Amino acid sequence: MYGLGIVKGLTTTLRHFFETYLDDLRWLGKGRYGTPQGIQHRSSKNVRGLFTIQYPEEKIPVPEEFRYIPFLIHEEGANGEQQDRCTACGICAKVCPPQCIWIVRTTDSATGSPVPAPAEFYIDIDICMNCGLCAEYCPFDAIKMDHDYEIASYDRRQAHIFDKQRLSRPVSYYAAIRPSNYASEEEARKEKEARKAKAQAAA
Amino acid sequence: MTSTPATTLEQEIEARLGDALAHETRPGYAGYRVEAARLVEAARTLRDDFHYDYLSCVSGVDQLPEGKLEVVYHLFRTRGGGALVLHTLLPRDDPHLPSLVSLFPGAELQEREAYDMYGIRFDGHPDLRRILMWEGFAGWPMRKDWKEAFYEQEGKPFDARWPGGRARRSEDQNPFGSNVEYPPGFTLEGWVPEGEDALYASFGRIEPGGNGSGLRTDRMLINLGPQHPSTHGIFRMVAVLEGETIIDIKPVVGYLHRNHEKIGERNTFLMNMPFTDRLDYINSLSNNFGYALAVEKLMGIRPPERAEYIRIIMAELGRISNHLWFIGFLLNDLGAYFTPALYAIQDRELILDLFEAITGSRMMCNYFRFGGVARDFPEGTLQRIRELVEERLPRKIDELDGFLSGSEILRGRAIGVGVLPPDRAIAYAAAGPVLRASGVAYDVRRAEPYGIYDRFDFNVAVRTHGDVYDRYLIRLDEMRESLKILHQALRDIPAGEIQTGKAMYQVRVPAGESYARVDGPKGELGFYVVSNGKPNPWRYHVRPPSFISLTPLGEMCRGQKIADAVVILGSIDITLGEVDR
Secondary structure, three states: OOOHHHHHHHHHHHHHHHHHHHHHHHOOOOOOOOOHHHHHHHOOOOOOOOOOOOOOOOOOOOOOOOOEEEEEEEEEOOOOOEEEOOOOOOHHHHHOOOOOEEEEEEEOOOOOOEEEEEEEEEEEOOOOOOOOHHHHHOOOOOEEEEOOOOOOOOOOOHHHEEOHHHHEEEHHHHHHHOHHHHHHHHHHHHHHHHHHHHHHHHO | OOOOOHHHHHHHHHHHHOOOEEEOOOOOOOOEEEOHHHHHHHHHHHHHHHOOOEEEEEEEEEEHHHOEEEEEEEEEOOOOOOOEEEEEEEEOOOOEEEOOOOOOHHHHHHHHHHHHHHOOEEEOOOOOOOOOOOOOOOOOOOOOOOOOOOOOOOOOOOHHHOOEOOOOOHHHOOOOOOOOOOOOOOOOOOOOOOHHHHHHHOOOOOOOOOOOOOOOOOEEEEEEOOOOOOOOOOOEEEEEEEOOEEEEEEEEOOOOOOOHHHHHHHOOOOOHHHHHHOOOOOOHHHHHHHHHHHHHHHHOOOOOHHHHHHHHHHHHHHHHHHHHHHHHHHHHHOOOOOHHHHHHHHHHHHHHHHHHHHHOOOOOOOOEEOOEEOOOOOOOHHHHHHHHHHHHHHHHHHHHHHHHHOOHHHHHHHOOOOOOOHHHHHHOOOOHHHHHHOOOOOOHHHHOOOOOHHHOOOOOOOOOOOOHHHHHHHHHHHHHHHHHHHHHHHHHOOOOOOEOOOOOOOOOOOOEEEEEEEEEOOEEEEEEEEEOOOOOOOEEEEEOHHHHOOOOHHHHHOOOEHHHHHHHHHHHOOOHHHHHO
16 A cells, blocks of 8 residues: 555654653663763663763763873872973874874983983874874873863964973873773883893893 | 686787787786777777776876876776776876777766876866866876975975974965966956856757757756755756756766875875775775775785784674665655654764774774784673674664665655666776666675685675665665674684784885775775885875766766756765765
């Protein structure tokens, strides 16, 4: 019969309509909206009914691998001094596809020879394409991709060139946003140091 | 697939065309060299007698050190097998050669692109105008001696970045400085854009018609776009109408052109990987796949087993997410505003969440590396993929099928609309679902398997009518086949390494050429890469499937109603990021 296909299709729409309310009823009092477990449910395979996450009231937690604008890592000493991990080797600047990383290497004022530390470090975040290659190829785990994606600002000119001060974050921040990456890197580092110590002891 | 082994086929070709074809002798090159004067003859014989009926890719190359320009043709047989490559070298000062459009209409837009980018003239081309650049643009931008605005240095990495790099905003540097040239005698005030006139003139004389029923009607020109909600981006169709009937239609592209290929030739090989994400931004993973294959071919490496499986899983998930998107937005084009689209992209959302967890980004995945992938699946993601593939996606595809396929409105608007017969589809080098919906069972995953596709049991989805409805159905079929592949890949995926050798930020790529193609969700996506042993590719050319599938748009639309043009365009499934590059 003509029109049967439309009727059949409309039953799907009707089912979606009812599922929206049924799921709300099923979750009544359990916090389908505005709670972490509700958000988790609404972005899982089990979700029926309404999918939408009400940003910015609700936010989907970003996965660990999420990447957005790099940051530099510094170690914190006991009395608050900061030690950059970066050695100004320039690999990140060389691998960067849009060439948005600018590094000034420190030179020894007495001898004029290069010192493995950045004097200045800039990232033009207008141009950064969030590809994550800098973090991937940094041999010192000194530059990593951030999770903070809400960086809108009123000034779209000079403020969009992040300098070293703006880019620098403590190791503890990195360990907090990327716990498993951090743990595996620490493990690799300890292993390497142990191997080194062993080799030295043998020699 | 072929009964004759490759060697005898080669011998046969050489026996027939020995005097026209000369073996390519440059190291790392394959195929034949052919004189411009004998190109058409050779191509006709190859097509008619040797079944090389699919002209996949036409690439211009600037061989500046030799003072030549080169055109490279990649021919395939729709019965399967590898490429036959023809090279034609031309003098730089007056580069012209006969057009192949009369033999392979699918070369039309590609030859226009080579003309636009290199200034190579194709004699006998029906409509040789600029295509990506605007009319009135002076110069040939892909030639090596042409420098773009913001030109800094021949190749990346730029010396200004390290060790003495004080950041400057590129926007603050005057873009219209000494690196912009105007033709002699040019004034902005006196300039009249001739391009539009040339475009309209390309339709020939628009005669007052008459629709056969005795009514006196006028033919008229209608511009759809470039700003139009149904064109999926900044895209324009110019249509000649008789009443509501389309007499002729031409696509106008290039509004999103950023010279991806020029950027690609400044980049190092690895830097291009995230740039390929931005081609067809719906399917960054299959773009990564094609480019990685092309460079791996040159380097002579293969990824380890686990990485091969990861690639297949990611590429097939990407195909499903693309087809869900396609179905949703085809219905939008039909006027079913957003209910089907939202139902379809719900599950795409779950796939994108997985991409984000695995690659770090929802759409700009940048996940493949030469000889592997960027990182292994994080903990728990494999399980999430399994649940999605086994429980949720099959249900979703069935739901969409039941929701839409039987609808009389969809059937009425789609059946018999925009028909592309199989022989025309091949001639136009239409790719992927468009080709297969026309009854040509041609899938690169089967015809010339790449990665480990030869290990999986799946069918090449084929539909026979070649209309919009079949192009809709074939996407459902392909999603079901993708699920089959995913089931097998998820069952068999081994543990192990994900990268061959050490991950390097500067790869050594031996000199030579390579062409790798994948069957992306939009069709055959090819990458033609020429290396001269330096850190930057000498030539980096993309064969964008949705760009080339636009070539038959005119033929599919002729005789249809103007409202159907929107649907026919939607059924090709274009992404302007890829069309315009």
